[in-house]
Amino acid sequence: MHHPADTDMTHTLDPDDWQAFRERARSMLEDVLDYMEGYREGPVWNDPAGFQSALENAEAGAGAEASDAALRALLPYGVGNTHPRFFGWVHGAGTPAGLMAEMTASALNANCGGRKHAAIRIERDIIDYSLRTFGLPDTGSGLITSGTSMATFIALKTARDKAANFSIGETGLNNAPDLVGYASSGIHACFDRAFDMLGLGRVALRKLPQDENHRMCPEALKKAIAEDRAAGKTPFAICATAGSVNRGAIDDLRAIGEIAQSERIWYHVDAAFAAALQLSDTHRSKLDGIELSDSIGFDFHKWLQVNYDAGCVLIRDREDQLRAFSDRPDYLADAGRGLGSDMPWPVDFGPELSRGFRALKVWTQMIEFGPEKLAQIVDQNIEQAAYLAERVSALPEFDLLSYAGLNICCFRYTPEGTPDDALDTLNNDIVIALQEQGIAAPSTTRIDGKLAIRVNITNHRTQMSDIDILIEAVAEIGAGMAAEA
Numbered sequence: 001m002h003h004p005a006d007t008d009m010t011h012t013l014d015p016d017d018w019q020a021f022r023e024r025a026r027s028m029l030e031d032v033l034d035y036m037e038g039y040r041e042g043p044v045w046n047d048p049a050g051f052q053s054a055l056e057n058a059e060a061g062a063g064a065e066a067s068d069a070a071l072r073a074l075l076p077y078g079v080g081n082t083h084p085r086f087f088g089w090v091h092g093a094g095t096p097a098g099l100m101a102e103m104t105a106s107a108l109n110a111n112c113g114g115r116k117h118a119a120i121r122i123e124r125d126i127i128d129y130s131l132r133t134f135g136l137p138d139t140g141s142g143l144i145t146s147g148t149s150m151a152t153f154i155a156l157k158t159a160r161d162k163a164a165n166f167s168i169g170e171t172g173l174n175n176a177p178d179l180v181g182y183a184s185s186g187i188h189a190c191f192d193r194a195f196d197m198l199g200l201g202r203v204a205l206r207k208l209p210q211d212e213n214h215r216m217c218p219e220a221l222k223k224a225i226a227e228d229r230a231a232g233k234t235p236f237a238i239c240a241t242a243g244s245v246n247r248g249a250i251d252d253l254r255a256i257g258e259i260a261q262s263e264r265i266w267y268h269v270d271a272a273f274a275a276a277l278q279l280s281d282t283h284r285s286k287l288d289g290i291e292l293s294d295s296i297g298f299d300f301h302k303w304l305q306v307n308y309d310a311g312c313v314l315i316r317d318r319e320d321q322l323r324a325f326s327d328r329p330d331y332l333a334d335a336g337r338g339l340g341s342d343m344p345w346p347v348d349f350g351p352e353l354s355r356g357f358r359a360l361k362v363w364t365q366m367i368e369f370g371p372e373k374l375a376q377i378v379d380q381n382i383e384q385a386a387y388l389a390e391r392v393s394a395l396p397e398f399d400l401l402s403y404a405g406l407n408i409c410c411f412r413y414t415p416e417g418t419p420d421d422a423l424d425t426l427n428n429d430i431v432i433a434l435q436e437q438g439i440a441a442p443s444t445t446r447i448d449g450k451l452a453i454r455v456n457i458t459n460h461r462t463q464m465s466d467i468d469i470l471i472e473a474v475a476e477i478g479a480g481m482a483a484e485a
């Protein structure tokens, strides 16, 4: 019988000429390294309009040269978070060293949903390390996720299912208890989204008032729980914030955790960026009480500087997470030995089956830099934000709107003679101008109703001089705009 291998019909996507491929890869690597070495130079941000022609010229099937040209054309058009003056939202800056892990992960092309291979062992190692770091028991579990939004969803699904004796996954919410959860009004919007996706609705997340330090008010929490119980509802989750997105405020994790324990309600802590404080001898005490939590969500890609994307969920009791997510169709059965063994798999701890090897870059980041070096970045960023808050308070044409002692500082430019109702527009325009001129990239938010220039520093490249550049640019751009108005 004719065998197809006898003919030239074998198709593959591997290089025809490995020597030529090596040269191509080395040349691309050189260009990428040049780009990384120049992170500090150039504008913080380039409008992607400049990339439009590359998009239009990128024809499907145009070949390797066209593909590599498109990659080179892309390099100047990042979001800007690799630059020392990227201060917007909460973005980590990543490291050049991350490239080593990314290259290796790409070469392995591992599917990390499960099966018996080293990548799964590495992920478990990181989870075990993280559990220990936060003082959770070694009978806990967890998963590397795309970010804290996914970590939050996984943690709250586990909490939701546990509150209904793990029946909701099978029978849905129809006969389930009327579940409600609690957070301070400063909680991140990914919690509203999680409540929505869990079928509970956003109204089931009670947003509690904050105290004068923008922390969840324990008395308000106790009162809300009592009222909900009296109304026949079932409180199932208390969600504390360690590092609020607007101000960097940290709830009293111990006080809230003790209420959760005495009320027998699942205790979740959102430590998206502030989890990194746990590595710092100077700032660890700010997270006191985090070890009481039933679950924690945080990101490696924020203050821990791992290249995007890498978040993490930790759960105190492995059985809870397994019961919320694990099922075993025939094609994923435990084979006892060989590739189909080594249970449980990551798919048993979350909603995704196919998933990439995010754990590798986290693992090598910890091996190369270790907790002490990463903590130095955390300490340094807090000093920089404190310096910004101090300078802004001392300048007559600036108003400090919020500084909670961490890495986030909100302020605005208030030149004499500008009416109050024009300040929102002025400050919004200043931020846009800073971004468009490539000088710096803060973002905006509202603090007590006022539009604020929001500076978040989770960036190991930022230096004190970058803070000075920002302040001077705000004053210069702001004065020009005010004069024109």
Ligand SMILES: Cc1ncc(COP(=O)(O)O)c(C=O)c1O
Residues within 6 Å of the ligand: 089, 090, 146, 147, 148, 149, 150, 188, 190, 243, 244, 245, 270, 271, 272, 273, 299, 311
């Ligand atoms: C406090 C807080 N929680 C949750 C999130 C969501 O994290 P991610 O963007 O990784 O999904 C963020 C993002 O900035 C955050 O600052």
